[in-house]
Amino acid sequence: MESYEETQRQIVEYLTKICAAPPQLDDSLAVIGIDSVAMAEMTFEFEKRFGIRVDDEILDVETVDQLVRYVHDRQLVRK
Numbered sequence: 001m002e003s004y005e006e007t008q009r010q011i012v013e014y015l016t017k018i019c020a021a022p023p024q025l026d027d028s029l030a031v032i033g034i035d036s037v038a039m040a041e042m043t044f045e046f047e048k049r050f051g052i053r054v055d056d057e058i059l060d061v062e063t064v065d066q067l068v069r070y071v072h073d074r075q076l077v078r079k
Contacts, residue, residue, distance in 0.1 A: 001075045007071055011046075025068070043058060052071060
């Protein structure tokens with residue numbers, strides 16, 4: 001399992017590649033350009049990269065920080 005900081009680093013790095021600029025933790029996913037297609041691609045990537053199972057609760061995630069917490073919490077459940 002990744003540490004919270006490592007999970008955060010990897011997610012920010014991933015979002016930087018698809019958004020062309022490093023997001024801030026309080027940035028809205030919608031504002032940085034994460035639409036339904038990008039969310040689907042991101043879901044697949046995070047399941048593979050972090051070894052987690054993404055569920056419908058991902059639809060409640062609105063900010064980068066919430067996304068990091070979501071992924072990190074799923075890693076804890078996996079253990």
